[in-house]
Amino acid sequence: MTSLQDAKAPANEVVLEAIGLTKHFPVRRRLRDLFSSSEKKAVHAVDDVHLTLRRGKVVALVGESGSGKSTVARLLAQLYPRTDGDIQLHGESTRVKGGSAFRGYAARVQMIFQDPFASLNPVHTIRYHLTRALQIHGHAGRTEADLEAALTDLLGRVSLTPPERYLDKFPHELSGGQRQRVAIARALGARPEALLADEPVSMLDVSIRLGVLNLLRDLKERLNLAILYITHDIASARYFADETMVMYAGRMVEGGDSETVTQTPAHPYTRLLIASAPDPDRLTGDLDPTEEDRGNGEPPSLIDPPSGCRFHPRCPAAMPRCSTDLPVPLTIGDAPGHWAACWLYDVPEGAGK
Numbered sequence: 001m002t003s004l005q006d007a008k009a010p011a012n013e014v015v016l017e018a019i020g021l022t023k024h025f026p027v028r029r030r031l032r033d034l035f036s037s038s039e040k041k042a043v044h045a046v047d048d049v050h051l052t053l054r055r056g057k058v059v060a061l062v063g064e065s066g067s068g069k070s071t072v073a074r075l076l077a078q079l080y081p082r083t084d085g086d087i088q089l090h091g092e093s094t095r096v097k098g099g100s101a102f103r104g105y106a107a108r109v110q111m112i113f114q115d116p117f118a119s120l121n122p123v124h125t126i127r128y129h130l131t132r133a134l135q136i137h138g139h140a141g142r143t144e145a146d147l148e149a150a151l152t153d154l155l156g157r158v159s160l161t162p163p164e165r166y167l168d169k170f171p172h173e174l175s176g177g178q179r180q181r182v183a184i185a186r187a188l189g190a191r192p193e194a195l196l197a198d199e200p201v202s203m204l205d206v207s208i209r210l211g212v213l214n215l216l217r218d219l220k221e222r223l224n225l226a227i228l229y230i231t232h233d234i235a236s237a238r239y240f241a242d243e244t245m246v247m248y249a250g251r252m253v254e255g256g257d258s259e260t261v262t263q264t265p266a267h268p269y270t271r272l273l274i275a276s277a278p279d280p281d282r283l284t285g286d287l288d289p290t291e292e293d294r295g296n297g298e299p300p301s302l303i304d305p306p307s308g309c310r311f312h313p314r315c316p317a318a319m320p321r322c323s324t325d326l327p328v329p330l331t332i333g334d335a336p337g338h339w340a341a342c343w344l345y346d347v348p349e350g351a352g353k
């Protein structure tokens, strides 16, 4: 299938879906613990995550450091085996381990990392990186001329033109933004349907972040890509993503269309994120300053996560049940698809909000 044919696939078609996705990393036990009867410990990095990536749409995954965002991306890229749950590609359950099955999966689902310098090999030129990507996925053509045309096309797609200026350079000879464009071009060399972008602009200079996000948006539209956009920065999610999901301590706490989630956040954690984001036209949240103080605590241990709602120890609105009952996703307001996993919204029918 060529990328042009891909682009004709219907928009909104589900490409990749996480269903109850869970990852616990076992904690290595110290020698003396081996002789005790203590339970095996694990880092509960991701628990019961549901996520749907559709063609031509960007989903932002937002949360503070350690909340499990990269783990979700790595699970979706099949770089880690999952502990539980399912990953479906076009409705089919997938579990891929190395070899040609992994290559087949990677041809459809590509990842872009935060640090383009680390993801490119310093001893190889841009030509080498892109040629390898084309060859691995069988898109290098038969002749030298085919390959040159494919390389020119890839660099053109990420606006690195003329190609001669870039092809024979080494990664260190490019700027950070140019390197990230090369990493994106390399991902496109597989002609994927989905891109998993793990903080793709957070290492870049502020002045060029927008250019790279605009490039990703342009690619999403032209190639009808499904994009997962991982970020700390909820303001950029509003700008760039169709849908925004908020993650706290390994669990999804809120989701909906980006405008609604960022303008009328429901979960106290999302409100806290927005209140602490340096967004010039952010809403003036209704958290009073004393409440904010309470919210500024430390993220919890994921080895022994808080019971009930994982946010309850930091939550300005915590109620007794929040420390015992795990909140379920509840529909919020009138915006379709807006939900929050928060007991504040568990109101009896007709009781109002």
Ligand SMILES: Nc1ncnc2c1ncn2[C@@H]1O[C@H](COP(=O)(O)OP(=O)(O)OP(=O)(O)O)[C@@H](O)[C@H]1O
Pocket: 025, 043, 044, 045, 063, 064, 065, 066, 067, 068, 069, 070, 071, 072, 232, 302
């Ligand atoms: N390979 C691993 N082995 C053990 N624990 C891990 C591993 N990878 C991640 N973790 C733990 O899982 C949790 C989630 O990590 P993850 O990297 O997914 O967070 P993140 O949201 O991407 O954070 P950041 O914003 O800092 O990138 C953290 O507590 C982390 O220490």
Ligand SMILES: [Mg+2]
Pocket: 069, 070, 071, 198
């Ligand atoms: Mg991360």
